[in-house]
Amino acid sequence: MRGHLRVLENEAIHVFREVAAQFERPVLLFSGGKDSAVLVWLARKALHPAPVPFPLLHIDTGHNFPETIEFRDRFAADMGLELIVRSVQDTIDRGRVREEAGPEASRNALQTVTLLDAIRELSVDAALGGARRDEEKTRAKERFFSHRDRFGQWDPRKQRPELWNLYNGRMNRREHFRVFPLSNWTETDVWEYVRLEQVPLPPLYFAHEREVVERDGVILAWTPFIELGEGEEVRRERVRFRTIGDATCTGALRSVATSVEAIIAEVEGARVTERRGRADDRRSEAAMEDRKRGGYF
Amino acid sequence: MVAARSDGDMGLLRFTTAGGVDDGKSTLIGRLLYDTKSVFADQLEEVRSASRRLGETATNLALLTDGLRAEREQKITIDVAYRYFATRRRKFIIADTPGHVQYTRNMVTGASTAELAVVLIDARRGVLTQSKRHAFIASLLGIPHLIVAVNKMDLVDYSEEVYDRVRSDFARFARKLTVKDITYLPISALHGDNVVAWSRRMPWYRGGALLHRLETVSLGGRRNQIDFRFPVQHVFRPDEGFRGYAGSVASGRVAPGDEIVVLPSGQTTRVRAIHTPNGRMAAARPGDAVVLTTDDEIDISRGDMIVRRRNIPVVTNRFEAYLCWMGEEAMQPRRQYHLLHTTHWVRAVVERIEYRVDVNTLRREPTAVIELNDIGRVEITATRPLFFDSYRVNSATGSFVLVDPHTNVTVAAGMIRGRVRRLSAPRRRARPAVRRKSERVVWEGTNIPREEREERIGHKAFVLWFTGMSAAGKSTVARGVERALFERGVRTMLLDGDHLRHGLTGDLGFSDRDRTENIRRVGEVARLFFEQGSAVLCTFVSPFRDDRDRVRALFPADRFFEVHVYAPLDVLRARDPKGLYRLEASGELELPGSRSAYEVPERPELELDTSAVSPGEAVEEVLDAIGFLIT
Secondary structure (H helix, E strand, O other), X not given: OOOHHHXXXXXXXXXXXXXXXXXXXXXXXXXXXXXXXXXXXXXXXXXXXXOOOOOEEEEEOOOOOHHHHHHHHHHHHHHOOOEEEEEHHHHHHOOOOXXXXXXXXXXXXXXXXXXXXXXXXXXXXXXXXXXXXXXXXXHHHOOOEEEEOOOOOOOHHHOOOOEOOEOOOOOOOOOEEEEOOOOOOOHHHHHHHHHHHOOOOOHHHOOEEEEEEXXXXXXXXXXXXXXXXXXXXXXXXXXXXXXXOOOOOEEEEEOOOOOHHHHXXXXXXXXXXXXXXXXXXXXXXXXXXXXXXXOOO | OOOOOOOOOOEEEEEEEEOOOOOOHHHHHHHHHHHOOOOOHHHHHHHHHHHHHOOOOOOOHHHHOOOOHHHHHHXXXXXXXXXXXXXXXXXXXEEEOOOOHHHHHHHHHHHOOOOEEEEEEEOOOOOOHHHHHHHHHHHHOOOOEEEEEEEOHHHHOXXXXXXXXXXXXXXXXXXXXXXOEEEEEEOEOOOOEOOOEOOOOOOOOOOOOHHHHHHHOOOOOOOOOOOOEEEOOEEEEEEXXXXXXXXXXXXXOEOOOOEEEEEOOOEEEEEEEEEEOOEEEOOEXXXXXEEEEEOOOOXXXXXXXXXXXOEOOEEEEEEEEEEEEOOXXXXXXXOEEEEEEOOEEEEEEEEEEEEEEOOOOOOEEOOOOOOOOOEEEEEEEEEEEEEEOOOOOOHHHHEEEEEOOOOOOEEEEEEEEEEOOOOOOOOOOOOOOOOOOOOOOOOOOOOOOHHHHHHHHOOOOEEEEEEOOOOOOHHHHHHHHHHHHHHOOXXXXXXXXXXXXXXXXXXXXXXXXXXXXXXXXXXXXXXXXXXXXXXEEEEOOOOOHHHHHHHHOOOOHXXXXXXXXXXXXXXXXXXXXXXXXXXXXXXXXXOEOOOEOOOOOOOOOEEEEXXXXXXXXXXXXXXXXXXXXXX
C-alpha cells in the first residue's frame, strides 16, 4: 500500500490538473509561508514537464517580515514563475478601506478587499490556496473547489456537494472559485512532505533570536508595525513561527528547533493548534467563519 | 505493534461515520480525537467554555466537531465535515456526516470516498430505520467494510444480552446489503469503552477496540485493480518533442510496452513511458497521477479514455443508473443537465424514472418525481457516449455527477448500473416510410457509396433538424453552427423554409396538408445532400411530429439530430422579427404553435432554450452534440 504522503500528493496533483484543464485564468495565492511553498512545489510537479501556466499572486499587507518578502522573491525566481503583488497600502490609498487604529491594529482583515479587487482586475477564475481543513473548524467543511459568488462571498449553506474525485468548476460570469489542493493535509503532513521533498522555506520557521512583545499570551515579533501597549516590554527570545502571516498578528513560539526534523518532533508534541498564535482568529469564536463568508483566503 | 516507518510515511484510511441526532456520533469522534491526543489544549478550552455557555454540566466532546455557528446554536451538524487524526500505525480522515432524514445528500457525499463506514446504533433504541438507511447508503456507495458500533452500552449496564439482540437484528437486515465485511462492537463513546482500548467493563466481548479495527483493516478495497482505465485529464505539449497525456489511473495497472486503445477514436498504440514528477515508473497503479507517452502520435484530448487492448469498458450514451438527488429543486424530466463522468463533460437527459427507493424500508416505489435526498433508479441518455464500467465493479468509472445548467450547482450523484437493457427503447421509427415513388423506377443505390465520399472528405455526413416555433431562434443557431462547421472544413448545406418556398416548394401554402408536403420535399432534398457527404442543416417550424418522424426515418439513427429550439411564448411574442405574432394577434394569420398546435418533440437529441442561453452557447451545445462526427 502506498504511503500517506504519496496518496496526498497524488490527490493534490489531480486537483491541480483539473484546475489547469477547467479554468482559463487561475492564480496561485502565495504568502511565502510553508503551505503556499508546498503548493507551488506541487503545482510544478503536477504540470511537469510543462511549465506552470499560472502566476503567483501575493497580497502584501505591507506589514510583512522582511524575511518573507526576500524568500518570496527568491522562491518565485528559482521556480521560474511570474509573481504579481497587490498591496493593501494601495487599497487604503485609493480609499477603498480604512485602516484600523490602536495598539491591536492589523491589516489582516483589509486583505480581503485587496484580494477581491485583484481577482476582478486580473479576471481570475480560480484562486489556488494552501488552506487545509485541519486548521480550523469552519475549514473542516470546505470543498476542494469552493465556489464564490460575484461578490467573492462564500455561503456555507450553499456549498456544492463534492463526490468521488469529480470536481465541478462550472460557474457564471464574474464568479470564481477558490481551490484548495492541500485540503486533506495536516500540519504534520506538510512538514513531513517538506522533509521528504526538501522544499525550501523562509528562515522564520526555524528557531532564531529576535525581539518580541508578549500580548495576551501571544508572542509577537517587535516590528515597526506594532505599538507598545501599557506595561508591555520588548524582550529578546529564541523563537520560531508556526505560521507566517501579517507580522502584526502572527504569533511566535519559544523553540530551539533549528531543523525540519526537530520541528516535526515539536509539532507532534504540540499541545496547541497552529492558529492559536493568530490573534486574528481570536476576536470571536466564529471569527474565521465571518471572514470566510466575506471572501477571505 | 508495528512502528511507524522511519520516513514517517504510513497508510491512510478514509472512513465515514453515520448516526442519528442522538446516537452519539459527534461524541464518538470527539472521543477518538481526544484519546489519540489529536485535540489541542486551546481547542479543548474553547469547547469547555462553549459547553458552559450552552448550560451543559460536563465538557461536551461533540462540540469539537460542530464547526459552523448555526450548527452550534442548533446543536446539529448540517454539512459533511472532515476530521484528521493519526496514530503510530495510520493516518485517518473522517468524513463526519449528519444523520437527519433530510441529509441523505451528506451521507452519500461522505461515503463516496470512504473505505469503511462506522454505523452507530443506540443500544437502548436498537436498530432504527435511520441505522438501516445509513447501512444501505454505505452499501449502495460500495464501501467495502462496515463497522456497526452499538453505542451507549453504559446506559444498558454493559449488557451482553442487549448487545446480542441488536447485533442479530442488524445481521438479519444486512442480508439485503452487498457489504461483505461487517464487524460488530459494543462501545460507550462517552466513557471511552472499546473506543481506543479494550474495556474491562465488558469482559464478555472478545474482539478488539474500534481503533484497533481502524488501524488494521486492509486498505485499497475500493479500487478496481484489474481493469486498466485512464481518463485523460490534460494534454501536455511543452515543446515539439514531447506530447504526454496527464491523468490519474482510475483502476488497473499499466506498464511501458502495453498495447492500448484510445476511446472514443478506437486508435491503438503502445505505452512508451510512464512519467511521474518523481521520475519514470515501471508500472502505474490505481490512484497514481502520471503522464503517459505513446509510441505513435495520435490525437488524444481531455475526456478521452485510454484502456488496454483486450479490456474495454462499455461505450454507449444510454445507460441505467442510481441517482441520489442533491438539488433543492426536484429533478426535471426531459431537462438537459451537464454530466461529469471521469474527466468528460457531456449533456444528459433523464429519460425515465424506473422507481424510487424508500431508504427506510428499502422498498421500491413508483414515482414521477425525484426530489432532494431521494434515491432513484433512472435511465439516462447523454449527448455523447460515455466509457464506463458498472459502479459495482469499478466506482472510479461508474460514478458521475449531474450539474444544473443554469445555476451550475451539482444536483445529483450517479452510480451506473449498466447499459439500458430494455429491448424496445423505441425511438419511434416513424411508420416505415411510406414513400411515394413514381411508377417504373428502381432505386439502385448511389454510384459512389456515401462511405467512400465520407472517407475522401474526412468527416461523416449528418442532418441537424432544427424545429421550433417562429422566432424561437432556429435560423440564428443554425447559421452559427453552419459557419462554425464551415470554418472547420466541414462540407455543409443549410436548407431554410423561406428559401425553399421561393422555388422548390413555392407552389405550397400553409394548410396542414401543404405543410406536410413541404416537409416531405425538404426531407428528400436533405437526403440527397446527405448521400453526397454533407452536413445538412434544416430550419423548419415543422409543427407535426409525424412529419418530422418521417424525415427521421430517411436517415441512419446516429446521423439524424432533432434539435428542438424553444423559448417561452411571451419571449417569442416580444422578439417577433417578422411581425408574425402581431399579425396573428390581429387575426390576419394563424401561426403554428400558438393557436394551431405545435407538437413538441418527445425525444429530440437536443433541446435549446434560447431564452436561457446565448446564441453562442447554443451553437457550442450543438457542436458538442455532433462533435464526434467531425473529428
